[in-house]
Amino acid sequence: MLFTPYRRSLCLALYIICLLAVSPAQALKLYTEEYPPLNFTRDGRPTGLGVEVVQEILRRTGQRAEIEVVPWTRGYHAVQTQADTGLFVTMRTAEREQLFKWVGPIIVAVTSLYALKDSGLSIASLDDAKKAGIIAAPRQWYSFQTLEAQGMPNLYGVLGPKQMMNMLRYKRVPLVVADNVTLASLLALAELKPADVEPLYTFMSTQAYIAFSRDTDDLLIEQWQSALDQMKADGRFEAIYHKWLPGAPLPE
Incomplete structure (x- = not known):
């Protein structure tokens, strides 16, 4: 039986529908x-x-x-x-x-400012933090964005967490930003341990x-x-x- 143009169009449409039905x-x-x-x-x-x-x-x-x-x-x-x-x-x-x-x-992560043990620093507020020296944090982190929005004049953006932790280890900055969930793995990037640092001020809890x-x-x-x-x-x-x-x- 010959297919009319209408029948051919209908068959083509049905074929496409079948393909879509079985395609992942x-x-x-x-x-x-x-x-x-x-x-x-x-x-x-x-x-x-x-x-x-x-x-x-x-x-x-x-x-x-x-x-x-x-x-x-x-x-x-x-x-x-x-x-x-x-x-x-x-x-x-x-x-x-x-x-x-x-x-x-x-x-849920609790984010704080960390310093090396026995740094002698004391921070009770973000206003205190503004006067405590340079705070290093990766520019792409939510915590950097949060502190930046607070107008922190001493916030220093770095390329990544390894650079940040090395700066802390060699005392190029007194403060870094980290959360309690990933703290140990971040410190390990600079051959530091949780016992080597202390949280001085917690400024946010985020999910x-x-x-x-x-x-x-x-x-x-x-x-x-x-x-x-x-x-x-x-x-x-x-x-x-x-x-x-x-x-x-x-x-x-």
């Missing part, structure tokens, strides 16, 4: 950074608390995603400019609230989330949040959390 969903592109124990590379593969949580969410939702460990600035830029992208773990701050869609919380690009489908955000909530309810989240952060308080 568009994979997400997920970015993270070297920030142990939350996310980092081990034996060429991403791992850490945040990575395991994300992998479990993917398993529960049946979705696909490529996780790439990149410098923070690259991932932060990508999730603001590319569709179907996510970045974790990302501190949820007022300055970032409208930039992303959020799933979480994953961790970290998975941040998605603004054009990410709301249904996907709901699916991910639901999967994370289920993990918290059935104990899987707690098991992952305390594997990497033994004894640390769970995020509310």
